[in-house]
Amino acid sequence: xxxxxxxxxxxxxxxxxxxxxxKTYDARAAEQRWYPFWEENRFFVADPDSEAEPFCIVMPPPxxxxxxxxxxxxxxxxxxVIIRWRRMQGFNTLWLPGTDHAGIGTQNVIERQLAEKNLxxxxxxxxxxxxxxxxxxxxxxxxxxxxxRKLGYSCDWTRVAxxxxxxxxxxxxxxxxxxxxDGLIYRGEYIVNWCPRCTTAVSDLEAQHxxxxxxxxxxxxxxxxxxxxxxxxxxxxxxxxxDTAVAVHPExxxxxxxxGKIIRLPxxxxxxxIIADTLVQREFGTGAVKITPAHDPNDYQAGLRHQLPQxxxxxxxxxxxxxxxPYAGLSREAARRRVLEDLRAQGFLVxxxxxxxxxxxxxxxxxxxxxxxxxxxxxxxxPLAQPAIEAVESGHIRxxxxxxxxxxxxxxxxxxxxxxxxxxxWGHRIPAWYxxxxxxxxxxxxxxxxxxxxxxENLLQDPDVxxxxxxxxxxxxxxxxxxxxxxxxxxxxxNSVMMTGFDIIFFWVARMIMMGIYCMKEVPFPLVFxxxxxxxxxxxxxxxxxxNAVDPLEIIDQYxxxxxxxxxxxxxxxxxxxxxxxxxxxxxxxxxxKIWNAVRFLLINxxxxxxxxxxxxxxxxxxxxxxxxxNLWILHRLNSAVRQVNAYLEKxxxxxxxxxxxxxxxxxxxxxxxxxxxxxxAQKQGPDYHQTVKVLVYTLDNSLRALHPVMPFITxxxxxxxPHQGQSICIASYPAADKAFENQKAEEELNELIDFVTAVxxxxxxxxxxxxxxxVLELLAGKESRQRLESYxxxxxxxxxxxxxxTVDAFAENGNRLKGFSEIGPFALLLDSTIDVKTEAERLxxxxxxxxEEIERHSARLSNEEFLRKAPxxxxxxxxxxxxxxxxxxxKFTVELRRLEQ
RNA sequence: GGGCGCUUAGCUCAGUUGGUCAGAGCGCCUGCCUUACAAGCAGGAGGUCGGUGGUUCGAGCCCACCAGCGCCCACCA
Numbered sequence: 001x002x003x004x005x006x007x008x009x010x011x012x013x014x015x016x017x018x019x020x021x022x023k024t025y026d027a028r029a030a031e032q033r034w035y036p037f038w039e040e041n042r043f044f045v046a047d048p049d050s051e052a053e054p055f056c057i058v059m060p061p062p063x064x065x066x067x068x069x070x071x072x073x074x075x076x077x078x079x080x081v082i083i084r085w086r087r088m089q090g091f092n093t094l095w096l097p098g099t100d101h102a103g104i105g106t107q108n109v110i111e112r113q114l115a116e117k118n119l120x121x122x123x124x125x126x127x128x129x130x131x132x133x134x135x136x137x138x139x140x141x142x143x144x145x146x147x148x149r150k151l152g153y154s155c156d157w158t159r160v161a162x163x164x165x166x167x168x169x170x171x172x173x174x175x176x177x178x179x180x181x182d183g184l185i186y187r188g189e190y191i192v193n194w195c196p197r198c199t200t201a202v203s204d205l206e207a208q209h210x211x212x213x214x215x216x217x218x219x220x221x222x223x224x225x226x227x228x229x230x231x232x233x234x235x236x237x238x239x240x241x242x243d244t245a246v247a248v249h250p251e252x253x254x255x256x257x258x259x260g261k262i263i264r265l266p267x268x269x270x271x272x273x274i275i276a277d278t279l280v281q282r283e284f285g286t287g288a289v290k291i292t293p294a295h296d297p298n299d300y301q302a303g304l305r306h307q308l309p310q311x312x313x314x315x316x317x318x319x320x321x322x323x324x325x326p327y328a329g330l331s332r333e334a335a336r337r338r339v340l341e342d343l344r345a346q347g348f349l350v351x352x353x354x355x356x357x358x359x360x361x362x363x364x365x366x367x368x369x370x371x372x373x374x375x376x377x378x379x380x381x382x383p384l385a386q387p388a389i390e391a392v393e394s395g396h397i398r399x400x401x402x403x404x405x406x407x408x409x410x411x412x413x414x415x416x417x418x419x420x421x422x423x424x425x426w427g428h429r430i431p432a433w434y435x436x437x438x439x440x441x442x443x444x445x446x447x448x449x450x451x452x453x454x455x456x457e458n459l460l461q462d463p464d465v466x467x468x469x470x471x472x473x474x475x476x477x478x479x480x481x482x483x484x485x486x487x488x489x490x491x492x493x494x495n496s497v498m499m500t501g502f503d504i505i506f507f508w509v510a511r512m513i514m515m516g517i518y519c520m521k522e523v524p525f526p527l528v529f530x531x532x533x534x535x536x537x538x539x540x541x542x543x544x545x546x547x548n549a550v551d552p553l554e555i556i557d558q559y560x561x562x563x564x565x566x567x568x569x570x571x572x573x574x575x576x577x578x579x580x581x582x583x584x585x586x587x588x589x590x591x592x593x594k595i596w597n598a599v600r601f602l603l604i605n606x607x608x609x610x611x612x613x614x615x616x617x618x619x620x621x622x623x624x625x626x627x628x629x630x631n632l633w634i635l636h637r638l639n640s641a642v643r644q645v646n647a648y649l650e651k652x653x654x655x656x657x658x659x660x661x662x663x664x665x666x667x668x669x670x671x672x673x674x675x676x677x678x679x680x681x682a683q684k685q686g687p688d689y690h691q692t693v694k695v696l697v698y699t700l701d702n703s704l705r706a707l708h709p710v711m712p713f714i715t716x717x718x719x720x721x722x723p724h725q726g727q728s729i730c731i732a733s734y735p736a737a738d739k740a741f742e743n744q745k746a747e748e749e750l751n752e753l754i755d756f757v758t759a760v761x762x763x764x765x766x767x768x769x770x771x772x773x774x775x776v777l778e779l780l781a782g783k784e785s786r787q788r789l790e791s792y793x794x795x796x797x798x799x800x801x802x803x804x805x806x807t808v809d810a811f812a813e814n815g816n817r818l819k820g821f822s823e824i825g826p827f828a829l830l831l832d833s834t835i836d837v838k839t840e841a842e843r844l845x846x847x848x849x850x851x852x853e854e855i856e857r858h859s860a861r862l863s864n865e866e867f868l869r870k871a872p873x874x875x876x877x878x879x880x881x882x883x884x885x886x887x888x889x890x891x892k893f894t895v896e897l898r899r900l901e902q
Numbered sequence: 903g904g905g906c907g908c909u910u911a912g913c914u915c916a917g918u919u920g921g922u923c924a925g926a927g928c929g930c931c932u933g934c935c936u937u938a939c940a941a942g943c944a945g946g947a948g949g950u951c952g953g954u955g956g957u958u959c960g961a962g963c964c965c966a967c968c969a970g971c972g973c974c975c976a977c978c979a
Contacts, residue, residue, distance in 0.1 A: 023939070234979060281978060289979050297977045403906065410905055411975070579914065583928050590941040601938030659926070765945040772936060866959035875921050
């Protein structure tokens, strides 16, 4: 029978008949089948009018600079796990997807494309450039959305957002104007980080410092009117052309007489003063520093203190200005070489020594940052930072892992004003206009018609755009239509949790917190979960710029989306990076196959027309009639696994949640329970058979639902074939623990059975007995043990491959027997051939030695009076019990060994 | 210069408030195509938890120092 899935690709057959279901899981088919089904049935669409408790995550919008990489797959897989889990728990769940225009990043992408055609953006003009970039945005966004769907993410596509769409611009302008009116945005001339290649200012965060091997050059500056001179040390000799002073420490006795004297700057012969300023460190270099206010942040400040002129010798594109005199027109680098040559030739270069320095590079293009004085817009950050710090201090926002709170505080407490203007073409235009007639500046929400001062209608908008993170910072509320008071905003702000990479705490998280509190008077989210980075197998950070980024689609193609998701989830420990490992992918692909075959096993054994089994039905069954140990046990273990998984997900412990599910499903459900049901299923009738079918259906149904948030495709694909209630596993309920299923006794008894079967298998394996060969087993057992055995008998016979179990009061002396020990009692496997006495004795000796060592450790503890006196009674008692258990076992082993050696 | 973190089986890592925690997965060794699954099944080997000292009846787990390694922030020419 082939069932047709509504809205799904008709070319992919969906077999219901167990005989037709393939033996291996076909991930591609399941993925193609179910995503359209989910989306078209609107399972992921949130309803702001719902009565249910809201649960909302706004997706960190990926940059439209390109396609998604494994880092996106990681953070979004974790988000989808949480979102799907909460949705199944009945929350009114919203995961809002979107993309970021990524101002400088995207502009660079387009500029590189133009460069391939030997074009500069100025060749085509701003309008054309914006048009091309919008076209790029369309295609990049399409690719990203496709990738997100392939990964199975359950986002609400009816609410997809983009940071530069009109409603976002409205929010951006609103915030800008409010901040301006509150005096928190100002415009002015300051020294900023300037990228000469991007020809824009960048923020401190975008200036990335890298250690570089350079030189410290000692240059002699002659004093005016005397033969004396002062030697300064610098790593950037070309900036001497812009020197307007030399500074010494005010308490430096060596230079005290020189303060106030005039120096004649070499090469340019400019007269500059010697000043005293505490910025100078006496121990460094010569204790005398050249001051270049136009090209160094420290010197800039010193220049202001001493009213020094600023001589800009390096221009916006990194070439020397006319102020550099004979060096004008040279690049920074060429100018440095020429200056050094000339200094050397004229005897001013005293010496040079190796020196490691920290050089700032543009985050986007890696060009060396040039500090330049220019007119920019700034956000006054301290008043915004203060409440943002308090929000975390007071616990209104918590970080997971918690130690990132320290990182956050460290940065927030030392924060500088934020340069938000960029001399770029791709971004939100700054909502400021200048009157061409009177020069009046207007900061307004909407484009003004005329100058309120002089009535002139010729107003020019500020050509700059905003730092891309300005709009990202509004994401938790701008996506809901703010500044309008929409119902979405009322329901979904604050968001429930912010999940993102730790590398953008400062860029993004901190700014969202500041902006959220400022605009909404309320924190944007109570919880920040930070995931690690994805590294390659050489532990290097995976990134597009390094060229080692991996497209998730390729990996999905090889292992299936569910295996990729499971691997990422289970590998993301608390706050640690994850090392991308194909071995793990292979392992979890195998897990998917295991799940596939477990369900296939059930379907093969399932009578036609078996109905779905509810929790209430199982509870009634437990209350009404005797149920086999195996059934009691698996219900107990499922319940326990479910309880743990829920607890782990509450704590965002994806690794533990994944491991719990994996271990339960494979090593409890498949390894033991399914094996235990085989003899029962073979009966085809009787109360145990009917109960077992029910428990199997119930257990697999619940297991699939428990696994669904991590492995959505395979679980839906299988669940649809099981007897089930409801349209899709996506909106089925998530399993929850229930005390009615707890059964410690079943656990103990089944552990006893497992111990017994394992003991028999061990004996067989260590004596190289054919695993397939059926054997006769004798069990030396008292009354109680015999009773126990009866309930296990068929299971043990099947699992240990026995054709008979005899209970005896003593082992007969005739015939060959292999002895073993279990918690139930000593047993013997009957052999028709001679056993290797020596091998068997060796084995026993080894066991005995192990036991003796363990007993030794315990008696040492128990003979320690202080342990007995100070340790909690529970611990002492536990140790005593263990001790007697071990001694008992040792006795049996010793007896057997002695008998063997006779 | 500040701050954060890591060092546990060959590899990648778990080890929550100190007392069955010395664990998992992969890899390795042995034997099996046992009618759900060879992307499988059964059995097994392997670590004095970086070093030293301390606190404690008891320490991968707490403290100190030492030795490696990594990351973040920072205006030292």
